[in-house]
Amino acid sequence: MNTTPKATGQIIWDTMLALRESGQAISRQRLMEQTGLRYTLVDDHISRWIEEGRLRRVIDGVYELPEPTPEPRAVSVTDLHDGVTLIEVGDQELRLYAPETRALARQLGGYALQFAQLQTQHDMGALLAEATVRNRALADRVSDLERELRAVKQGQGATSAQLHLLDPVP
Structure with missing residues (x-):
């Protein structure tokens, strides 16, 4: 059994997936409440994921996960x-x-x-x-x-x- 703690990024990502699956809005405030992580940790990961295209900002503080697309072909x-x-x-x-x-x-x-x-x-x-x-x-x-x-x-x-x-x- 793996007892290693999850990385903070994985905790935040899993929480966002759970929120999406339950039809709830993904907000910075909700992520902080459900993960118990500090604002700076949550915001750091969110900012990076937006830059990478893994996350999309709907309005300030509210986000959505884009539908996954396959790897681009040549x-x-x-x-x-x-x-x-x-x-x-x-x-x-x-x-x-x-x-x-x-x-x-x-x-x-x-x-x-x-x-x-x-x-x-x-x-x-x-x-x-x-x-x-x-x-x-x-x-x-x-x-x-x-x-x-x-x-x-x-x-x-x-x-x-x-x-x-x-x-x-x-």
């Missing part, structure tokens, strides 16, 4: 010399003539567009986060410089001609 598309396009998915192959290839491309175009939009959304989010961090750093720096300027103006014994040099250029 996909290959080859244009043959006779104008036929050979599409191989795993051990299956499909030979398409040009009109059929165009029809398939039209139908799959939505998936390509969706992927491009998701990638753009991800890239824009990363740029926004970077710009926000830089903006905050620059605002802090400007605030520090303004504070230093006020201190210099208030009591460093500078002449009015010297203080005039400190004023920003209009």
